[in-house]
Amino acid sequence: MPDRLEGHTFRRFDGELDHLHVEILEMTTLVFEQIQKAIESFQSQDQKEVHAMIEREFRVNILEKKIDSSIIEVLAKRGPVARDLRAIMGFSKMVTDLERMNDEAVRIAHISTKIYPEDNNRDTDMLREIDIIGNLACTVLQEVIEILKTLDLKRARKLLIHNDLDEEFNTSLRRLTTYVLEDALKMKYTINIILVLKSLERIDNHARNLAEYVIYMVSGDDIRHVEDYR
Amino acid sequence: MSLVIEKQWNGQNAQIGERESIRAPEQTHTIVSREDRQTVGITAVSNPRIRCFDVNVHYGNKHAIKNVSLDIGRNEIIAMIGPSGCGKSTFLRCLNRMNDTIDHCTVTGKIELDGEDINDKSIDVVPLRARVGMVFQKPNPFPKSIYENVAFGPRIHGLAKDKTELEAIVVTSLQRAGLWNEIKDCLDQSGTSLSGGQQQRLCIARAIAINPEVILMDEPCSALDPIATAVIEDLMNELCSDYSIAIVTHSMQQAARVSHRTAYFHLGDLIEVGKTEQLFTNPIHQLTSDYITGRFG
Numbered sequence: 090m091p092d093r094l095e096g097h098t099f100r101r102f103d104g105e106l107d108h109l110h111v112e113i114l115e116m117t118t119l120v121f122e123q124i125q126k127a128i129e130s131f132q133s134q135d136q137k138e139v140h141a142m143i144e145r146e147f148r149v150n151i152l153e154k155k156i157d158s159s160i161i162e163v164l165a166k167r168g169p170v171a172r173d174l175r176a177i178m179g180f181s182k183m184v185t186d187l188e189r190m191n192d193e194a195v196r197i198a199h200i201s202t203k204i205y206p207e208d209n210n211r212d213t214d215m216l217r218e219i220d221i222i223g224n225l226a227c228t229v230l231q232e233v234i235e236i237l238k239t240l241d242l243k244r245a246r247k248l249l250i251h252n253d254l255d256e257e258f259n260t261s262l263r264r265l266t267t268y269v270l271e272d273a274l275k276m277k278y279t280i281n282i283i284l285v286l287k288s289l290e291r292i293d294n295h296a297r298n299l300a301e302y303v304i305y306m307v308s309g310d311d312i313r314h315v316e317d318y319r
Numbered sequence: 320m321s322l323v324i325e326k327q328w329n330g331q332n333a334q335i336g337e338r339e340s341i342r343a344p345e346q347t348h349t350i351v352s353r354e355d356r357q358t359v360g361i362t363a364v365s366n367p368r369i370r371c372f373d374v375n376v377h378y379g380n381k382h383a384i385k386n387v388s389l390d391i392g393r394n395e396i397i398a399m400i401g402p403s404g405c406g407k408s409t410f411l412r413c414l415n416r417m418n419d420t421i422d423h424c425t426v427t428g429k430i431e432l433d434g435e436d437i438n439d440k441s442i443d444v445v446p447l448r449a450r451v452g453m454v455f456q457k458p459n460p461f462p463k464s465i466y467e468n469v470a471f472g473p474r475i476h477g478l479a480k481d482k483t484e485l486e487a488i489v490v491t492s493l494q495r496a497g498l499w500n501e502i503k504d505c506l507d508q509s510g511t512s513l514s515g516g517q518q519q520r521l522c523i524a525r526a527i528a529i530n531p532e533v534i535l536m537d538e539p540c541s542a543l544d545p546i547a548t549a550v551i552e553d554l555m556n557e558l559c560s561d562y563s564i565a566i567v568t569h570s571m572q573q574a575a576r577v578s579h580r581t582a583y584f585h586l587g588d589l590i591e592v593g594k595t596e597q598l599f600t601n602p603i604h605q606l607t608s609d610y611i612t613g614r615f616g
């Protein structure tokens with residue numbers, strides 16, 4: 090437990106904040122697994138895994154409600170201020186972003202179920218785009234999990250300075266346009282690939298939001314929508 | 320015409336145009352360490368009613384207040400918080416020379432009320448205490464009727480020419496204290512027969528009857544239930560349009576609810592002063608942060 094969450098005269102408050110922190114980490118790890126599975130199963134066309142992943146969505150939703158309920162309880166009981174208040178507000182915002190990341194993962198799974206049974210023309214070149222963007226998004230999320238564990242301000246700031254995924258996303262779109270121009274029959278498949286890439290780009294944005302919340306929790310600086318920060 | 324958005328960054332107003340991007344906070348404040356006892360935050364205000372410069376208070380050998388400089392603005396509510404024995408009540412009592420009544424208590428430094436040094440030998444404490452009224456932790460109505468409790472001050476300070484004027488002052492004060500509707504039919508009843516919350520409001524009516532410039536409140540709600548507390552807090556909010564109010568409170572939530580600025584005291588040092596919303600969301604000093612988040616105290 091990072092020391093900035095502990096040390097209260099009321100020891101139970103330490104425990105409540107610690108519990109919230111653990112639940113957030115649990116939810117983040119679960120969402121990370123969902124995203125990994127979504128990317129893997131899309132590439133492998135493993136429909137069984139795709140359906141299993143869609144069914145696991147409820148676990149994230151249940152965690153979301155559970156954490157929200159814990160947050161309300163802490164707010165009502167403890168009336169937190171300063172860094173405690175910022176921590177709780179940060180956790181509350183994180184839950185929303187995590188739930189949306191899970192939605193994006195499930196969206197990828199739904200696209201997978203939609204295209205593969207009817208359209209088996211799997212295109213390795215296009216799947217490579219998902220591989221590239223997916224890897225970038227997963228790397229960011231992995232780093233965010235570490236930042237969340239330690240509430241490390243420096244690492245959070247460092248993560249937000251560079252955004253390789255945005256650039257790579259635009260490059261992918263250019264390549265996909267070329268594929269369509271070469272073969273118009275690939276239009277439907279390409280659109281679905283673009284939708285998956287867009288979901289991965291959204292996942293990356295949500296993951297970066299988590300790092301922004303860590304900065305707010307630790308330093309009090311609200312750097313959301315700050316253009317010159319990145 | 321371009322829309323101009325008022326955006327606040329770390330308490331500093333900056334106007335930004337519609338098309339401009341939101342700028343990053345220029346400098347992230349670093350937390351001041353526990354060992355550093357220099358006051359952080361801006362102690363001065365642009366429209367001060369009271370100005371304190373390097374105030375020191377000693378009780379015999381005990382150094383109770385150490386070099387405290389702080390302004391109290393006009394129409395401002397300033398809350399003073401801190402653990403027991405930190406000097407907040409002692410500081411409050413300096414503002415109307417209540418410490419004069421304590422043996423072995425010496426006050427040095429300068430305290431100005433509207434530019435006038437209140438510790439100057441030429442200053443008479445009786446009119447001073449009329450200008451700087453005080454409400455205490457425990458309601459202390461005189462063992463007299465409700466009417467007499469409020470009429471006493473204006474009478475001895477000669478604020479009313481005749482009985483009609485005195486009655487008008489009593490009625491207005493009780494109305495301003497939010498007590499009139501509850502006691503208008505029993506003004507002859509003893510002040511001590513009222514409930515705790517009503518007694519405290521009677522004391523506030525008594526304080527405002529002599530038309531003070533500043534009201535000092537030393538834990539005014541600590542003996543009251545939440546409903547009576549809410550009434551007093553509402554009242555403070557209304558009174559600050561005419562008076563400056565300095566309140567000492569142990570309730571952090573009360574300080575957060577009622578005050579415009581908050582000052583945190585620790586072992587006689589004024590550690591941090593700032594806008595209440597800033598101090599309770601992002602305090603600068605580690606000691607302030609530890610205290611308000613319940614990490615010691």
